[in-house]
Amino acid sequence: MTPASTPERRRARLLAFYDTYLVSHFLRVKGKLGPAGYCHCKQCQRASGSAFAANAPARTKYFGITCGDDLVSEYESSPGKFRAFCRRCGSPIYSRRDSEPEIRRIRLGTLDADPGRRPLAHVWVGSKAPWYSIEDSLPQYLEGVVPRESHRPCSTSRT
C-alpha cells in the first residue's frame, strides 16, 4: 500500500477539504463567511417557518451548488431579492439580491460543519414574532444595521 492511499492520508485530505470549504448537502463555500446575524424580519420568518433566520454572507465567486442546479429553486420574495431553497426537501439555502451580485447570504442551518462565525446581533427585531422572546445578551436592532467590520449591510441587513 502506498502512503498516498493510507486511511491517514485520506483523512488528512478530507480534513483539508473541510478546512478550505464549508459544505452542506446543497452547497460549498470556499473561505470564511462574513459577519453573521439573526434576522427577525417577516420574510425570514416565513422562509424558515420559525421565529428567525441565522444568516451570514459569502462571496459569490467562492460559492457553489453541489446538489445539482436542478434541485435548487429561487423565488423573488421582493423585487430584486431572491430566496433559494431545495425543491425536494424545502430547505432554505441562501438568498441574493440583484443589487449585490457579489454576495450570497448563506442560511447557517444548512451547513454541516461549524461555520466559525457567531451571530453578532439580532436585526429587524421590530417585526419579531410575538411568541418568541430573545433571551441572550446580543445587541438588538429594530431594523437592519451596518456592522462596524463591514461597509455594507451584510447578514445583518434584512435578508
Ligand SMILES: [Zn+2]
Ligand atoms: Zn430577514
